[in-house]
Amino acid sequence: MDTRLFEAARTGNIDYLQQLLAENPFILNNTQLSAENPLNIAAAMGHVDFVKEIIRLKPVFAIEVNQEGFSPMHIAADNGQVEIAKELMEVDIKLCRLEGRQKMTPFHHAAIRGRAEVISLMLSGCPDCIEDETERRETALHLAVRNNRFEAIKMLVDWIREMNKEYLLNMKDEQGNTVLHLASWKKQRRVIEIFLGSGSVSTGSLEVNAINHTGITALDVILLFPSEAGDREIVEILRSAGAMRARDSVPSTVTNSQTSTDNPSTPERCWSNRDNLVEYFKFKKDRDSPSEARGTLLVIAVLVATATFQVGVGPPGGVWQDTSIPDQKNITSNNTAHFAVNHNNIVINYVCFGSICTPTYKNAQKIFQGLHS
Known part of the structure; x- marks a missing residue:
């Protein structure tokens, strides 16, 4: 890009832009060979009037995605530039669904950054954008929960319920996690309360016992990864909504036609997917x-x-302090004879200091020689 055009876009100087066009009417055409275009720069700087002028002169710039995977709409959404987003949507209402790297749309970026006004604008103009998924199969709601954007989450959930699209609450990412899984992992009590509403979940709405690919529910997430961040309250909220652990929510009887791999909560499947769980929570x-x-x-x-x-x-099963032989005179004793022996049949005594016991060995040399004679 011509450095002069770059400076005009950076400063939002429309007069300078007109001067450059008078000197070279094709100056905007030459920018198509560069990694950036002046519309991206003006959008990043928030120059609304300059954006309008570039759109008038070269509307094709609005749909271009640069090498980093950003279009002018991506930049406006990420920065929360509502007026610029409006101007761009005048070019094409579906620009909020334009995919960049990893299939990230401008709407996804607005959710990640919690840009509530931009989210509202895009939902009003292009409501289908809320269903778009990234390469990781994450929706805008997944991304908002993951990044702790409470106001954005509340707006998205309210819109979903108003439009009777509650199935979106149960959509799963590539690891099989619903937004309730993520909210439980993040210990987001207020968000969980928004998802569950009054505490009772009606049929066909939020699936509180959805199981991810690792074989755990949202309640399992809290219980498997405990902390002191209000876990008890979150567990009570989940249980009041009918949440259960995966082992309790799946019927114990399985028909002959079903294999253990068909059941996402079986121990075999949990073990085979342990690497996925580790990778997910890295x-x-x-x-x-x-x-x-x-x-x-x-x-x-x-x-x-x-x-x-x-x-x-406190080792499991306890320990024998020493070899015990009951008194021969006391035949009715409940104590039975036993010898403290390790896996090499070496008689062991435990010398204890308080709660710490150290093993000592009796006749170890004699036994060792006997094993090798």
């Missing part, structure tokens, strides 16, 4: 904040340390 720079990642890692570290300590001080 830290992603463009999705998760470092503070949330640190908090989650801290919770996990505490849980692992607690579980390890409990196993150390």
Whole structure:
């Protein structure tokens, strides 16, 4: 792009643009060979009048997607430029559905950034944009929940219910997660209350017991990944709406025609999909904040340390302190004879200091020699 045209777009100087056109009537045509066009730059800077003039002169710029996967509408939606979005929709009402990289539309970007006014504008002009999915099969509602955009979530849910499109609440991403799964993972109590309404879910609306590809429900997400962020209240809200764990929501009897792989909640399927769950909850720079990642890692570290300590001080089944031989004189004793023996048949004594026991070995050398004689 001519640097002078770039400067005119950056500053929104229409007079300078006209001067450049007088000197070279084809200056706008030459920009088609560049990575950017002046409409993208003017949209990013918020120059509404300059955008109008470029659209009048070269409306084709409105539908161009640059190398980064952004069109002028993507930029306007991401920045919350409502007036510019209006002008662009005058060119083509479906520009809010224009796909960029990873099939991301301007409407998706508005949801990610929580641009409520832009969302309202696009829904009014092109309501079908709410059904568009990214490469990961995420809807705008998935993206709004994932990025904690409460006002955008409320607006989208209200619109969905007003238009009787509640099936959109049950749409699943590539991992089989509904928006309720994501809200549970993010500990978004207010969002969960919006999804569940009064607490009772009518048939055909929100599926509170939907199971993802890893074999867990929204309630499982809370119970499997506990924290101190109001988990008890969220669990109560979910249970009051009829939420169950996956193991309880699937009938225990399976017909002969069904295999274990047909049931998403079977242990075999959960195990085979464990890598998907790990991959899904991995830290992603463009999705998760470092503070949330640190908090989650801290919770996990505490849980692992607690579980390890409990196993150390109280092994499953207990331990024998020493070999026990009942008193021969007391035949009615309830105690039976036993020998503390490890897997190599080495007699073991436990020397205990408080709650910590250290094993010592009796006749270890003799037994070792006997095994190799």
